[in-house]
Amino acid sequence: MNKKDELINYWKDSKIITDERAIEAFRKIPREKFVLPEYVDRAYNDIPLPILAGQTISQPTTVMLMTQALEAGEGDKVLEVGSGSGYQAAILNEIVGKSGKVLTIEIIPELHKFAKSNLKNYKNIKPILSDGSLGYNAEAPYDRIIVTAAAPRVPQQLIAQLKNNGILIIPVNSESVFGGQDMIRIKKNSNGKTKEENLGAFSFVPLRGKGGYE
Ligand code: SAM
Numbered sequence: 211m212n213k214k215d216e217l218i219n220y221w222k223d224s225k226i227i228t229d230e231r232a233i234e235a236f237r238k239i240p241r242e243k244f245v246l247p248e249y250v251d252r253a254y255n256d257i258p259l260p261i262l263a264g265q266t267i268s269q270p271t272t273v274m275l276m277t278q279a280l281e282a283g284e285g286d287k288v289l290e291v292g293s294g295s296g297y298q299a300a301i302l303n304e305i306v307g308k309s310g311k312v313l314t315i316e317i318i319p320e321l322h323k324f325a326k327s328n329l330k331n332y333k334n335i336k337p338i339l340s341d342g343s344l345g346y347n348a349e350a351p352y353d354r355i356i357v358t359a360a361a362p363r364v365p366q367q368l369i370a371q372l373k374n375n376g377i378l379i380i381p382v383n384s385e386s387v388f389g390g391q392d393m394i395r396i397k398k399n400s401n402g403k404t405k406e407e408n409l410g411a412f413s414f415v416p417l418r419g420k421g422g423y424e
Contacts, residue, residue: 213254235304291342292358296325316344343421365421
């Protein structure tokens, strides 16, 4: 069995990932096309890998857990903060389909270029070069917002750019002595009221910019 199928079986057997659409998207999107050439043979190891400018493509299990927690569906407009390689955006694009749209923002020009090139054949993804720590007001509101870098706190601007019934996922630095981040999920109900959940401990590179660590 190849490493990609081994990962899928691990997620299914352990019931870590139960969202079939997330698994189908993982099956379809070639992770090997989003890693640097020297790491292609490790594309399906369950580890983060270095990309450019000291950043990383998150490990497959983290990408799947965040994708599942985002509960995106056909036709959704999704904002991703932290394009990196473009892989997470490609996975989400698969889930929102042709009637949906994924906007992905990257603050480092070299990585924006990398993501843009990796995503050149994905018509419904718009890569943007900008500080996304306070979201992207120009195309708000969004059905879903996903932040793939560690924030000091939840930027209120991101909540403001979320539609009613929307969901925001963001790793926020933990106050625990063990460090790392808590994966925070915020759901906005039909009246605009928000509810916050902690989905557990993760480890991400820091979010820069105005809503991050500058
Ligand atoms: N989602 C990416 C992927 O699928 O490859 C991995 C993201 S990597 C863990 C985090 C990314 O967030 C880095 O590329 C980093 O440059 C970017 N980043 C950090 N602060 C940012 C900001 N304020 N706005 C946009 N991108 C930011």
